Amino acid sequence: MLVIKYFKADASTFVIKTVNGTVRKRGKGLSFFYNAATDSIAAVPVNAQETPFIFKLLTADFQSMTVQGQVTYRVVAPEKMAEMLNYSLKNDGQTYVSEDPLKLADRVIRIVQSIVQNKVQVTGLREALKLGQTLVTLIREQLAEDLSLAGLGIALLDISISALQPTPETARALEAEAREAILKEADDAIYNRRKSAVEQERTIKEAELQTELSMQQKEQEIEESRLLNQRAIQRGQAETERERLQAEIAAETQRKELIALSSENSRRQADTEAYAITERMRAFRELPVENLKAIAMAKMEPEQLMALAFESLAQNAAKIGELTLTPDLFGHLIKKSVQP
Numbered sequence: 001m002l003v004i005k006y007f008k009a010d011a012s013t014f015v016i017k018t019v020n021g022t023v024r025k026r027g028k029g030l031s032f033f034y035n036a037a038t039d040s041i042a043a044v045p046v047n048a049q050e051t052p053f054i055f056k057l058l059t060a061d062f063q064s065m066t067v068q069g070q071v072t073y074r075v076v077a078p079e080k081m082a083e084m085l086n087y088s089l090k091n092d093g094q095t096y097v098s099e100d101p102l103k104l105a106d107r108v109i110r111i112v113q114s115i116v117q118n119k120v121q122v123t124g125l126r127e128a129l130k131l132g133q134t135l136v137t138l139i140r141e142q143l144a145e146d147l148s149l150a151g152l153g154i155a156l157l158d159i160s161i162s163a164l165q166p167t168p169e170t171a172r173a174l175e176a177e178a179r180e181a182i183l184k185e186a187d188d189a190i191y192n193r194r195k196s197a198v199e200q201e202r203t204i205k206e207a208e209l210q211t212e213l214s215m216q217q218k219e220q221e222i223e224e225s226r227l228l229n230q231r232a233i234q235r236g237q238a239e240t241e242r243e244r245l246q247a248e249i250a251a252e253t254q255r256k257e258l259i260a261l262s263s264e265n266s267r268r269q270a271d272t273e274a275y276a277i278t279e280r281m282r283a284f285r286e287l288p289v290e291n292l293k294a295i296a297m298a299k300m301e302p303e304q305l306m307a308l309a310f311e312s313l314a315q316n317a318a319k320i321g322e323l324t325l326t327p328d329l330f331g332h333l334i335k336k337s338v339q340p
Helices: 078-084 100-120 132-145 147-152 168-286 289-298 302-315 327-338
Strands: 004-008 013-019 022-028 031-035 039-045 049-058 064-075 154-166
Touching: 013 031, 013 078, 031 039, 039 078, 049 100, 064 100, 064 132, 078 147, 100 132, 100 147, 100 154, 132 154, 147 154, 154 168
Parallel strands: none
Antiparallel strands: 004 031, 013 022, 013 039, 049 064, 064 154
């Protein structure tokens, strides 16, 4: 029976058309007419497939935990995939004749589960809850080396771990432990803050005491400096007073020496004058009276000579009979006595 139908694939589907066991067409996004009675069509999707997963596993310390994530892959060798699995379409050209295409994701997930389980079951719960990035790296490396995926023509595009969770009871226990640890850290922080405050207070008091000590030392230095200056001033004053006394003593000594010298000079002068007078008197005693009178009269003024003459007349008045004095004599004497 001749049943001609039309088939059209999208761009993300690799199509293989087989007629009586011979491949007639192959490629992505093909469209063609085919005989449903004799032709066979295999359609392999080659676009990226995203498959989520969630595993419930046991850790090394027999604690349950859940690993949740997603794996992204694609078929890079569709012809190899078509040889390993049945991707043939029914006569309607839309549905698969086998469940193999639907089980491909399960195959990939089982491989991922095996890798994750092997790692988790040898790790304690606390460490396993921190394996997110480690699991991603481990899955990526082992899937790249997996021969079963390579035999199917599958390539891994991406792997992500979205959650690593323990059971609710374990989570509450861990939360309680973490909460106690946080509270202890808070208490330690309070203690450290108080300790720091006490240390700072001690530091402040030490600084204040050091400041007071420095001020006292400074005041002591100032007082010592003042006393030294005062002592220096006193020494200077004493030195000045001593110098003044020494100067006075020297002046007094000099004055005493001058007095003594003056006295000695006066005594010598007096001795000299006395000697001169004695010698003159001795000379006067040896000279006749008439000579002494002549010497004395030689040095007299006319008035003195006249006065001496009047004195002689007065002494010999009894012997004088008559004496005549003219006015001219007295007028001359009076005139000379009033002259300046």
